[in-house]
Amino acid sequence: MRPWLGAIGGVLLAMTALLAVAAPLAAPYRPTQINLRARLQPPDWGAPGRPRHLLGTDNVGRDVLSRIIWGARISVSVGAAAAGLGAVIGTTLGLCAGFFGGRTDAVVSWLIEVQLAFPFTLFAIFLLAALGGGFVPVVCVLALATWVNFARVVRSQAMSLRAQDFILAAQAVGVGPVRLLRRHLLPAVLPSVIVVASFSAAQAVLTEAALSFLGVGVDPTIPSWGAMLNLGRDYLSDAWWMATFPGLAIALTVLGANLLGGWLGARLEPRGS
């Protein structure tokens, strides 16, 4: 993996994060400001000075660019939170499974297989329909998808680490299992966890968009990329910009996270190549 690809990924993610944080300053309009006289306006790069919509307006005259900028808040926060929660759950379970083996490993491996065998999107729709939407439920449901990524990688690493001399030596002088896991195994698997986290964040951003698209996302009143995409679908032949630009935002963010993850993977876990 070439470093400049990783740099591009980093820049894309940094831009998204910056826009999300600075949304009130960066967005030219309020994202919910309706202007029925300016409905379905195409992208307008005309002379400055008069109100214009760089990426056009939607069916009730809201500025698409402003909504994308505000929508970044949802994508970034949901992606980061889902990856983070998944990392905590998956790393904990993976470490225990790999280190203790036996019954613990059997149970965790079984959970991983169940999770992988399940059609996740269907499961997520079901859960969110039952729980109702909202930030916390969406993050929890997404973490249900991402924890497996962490658990699998961490479990196999913990298994090989357990056979290392320094783990045996630490046990031989009485270092207890909790301390071994926290102080000896966790730091050793952390590089992999970081790599998996960036891929999982990409996955979570994409899945969140899909859930919003399907109408079970965070909150229909908050602009989100997936919901914009869904709305734009109805106007695809009249107003291509309504769906295209949110789609582009999703694609670039996911691409950024994947590029960064790939580069980190090559840097932090040098094997072969």
Added chain:
Amino acid sequence: MTAALLDIERLQVRFGQTVAVADASLRVAKGEAVGIVGESGSGKSATVLAAMRLHPPGASVTASRLSLDGHDVRTLPDRRMASLRGGFAAMIFQDPLTALNPLMAVGRQIAEVVAAHRGLRGGQARAAAILLMERVGIGDAAVRAHHFPHQFSGGMRQRVMIAAALAGDPALLIADEPTTALDVTVQADIVRLIRRLRAERDMGLVWVTHDLALMAGIVDRVVVMYAGRVMETAPVDALYAAPRHPYTVALLASLRRDGVQAEASGAPVPPGGCAFAPRCPARMARCDTAPPMLRAGGTEAACWTLAA
């Protein structure tokens, strides 16, 4: 009578079909130093690992007795076992580079053992770790405590491991080939260090090595192992002066390099026979059945030649 530090009787360790230890018995009294010698694969490491319940998960361990400080190692709860490790019996390993966590400063690695056994926290544990490093002869310990294992030489790393092993003030130190990975001059330093520490605190010692020459001056008694069995056990002087088992004789001869034992050249023995018979110069018909431990003076050896 106080319990032996370590008491192993008729220990057997198997990995599936492979027998690592076929029949080993070993007793270490308080303050005693015992050497276990044998070539690689003779089961000496597997024996001491099983005694610490640190054998690999797949291994099956059976024994008629297996106890540390009078506690049965096979049935002791994990928590008690963990406090026994390091607190009563600590173990150090051959390669101090792989046996230290490469991601952790050495001071912290020692301090966590202090914390586990003496209940000291934070700054107190760190201070205790620095004292331990000074005691094992690491100069400038306060600074060196912040360094990582790769910043130490082999001998210094082994000192770090010894410091960690001493942190819980154990009554028994088990050293598994502690000098094998070191230069000869450094070997002598480590031997001297362990001898000094043992004298200071009346600590029992099990010294596992393939190097018979190294034993003199360290241990009181030697256990010779071959193919997972104890061949001979004798006071160290008696072993050098009058080895009883042909394998011990061959081992001593190889030390002097005047009669290196040939590879297994004799006819194989039937199962249950003496494992050394195919290489043995004194083989006789009775060797097709395994000899018991036979006594001759202070020495015990598993050889029919003693029965004559």
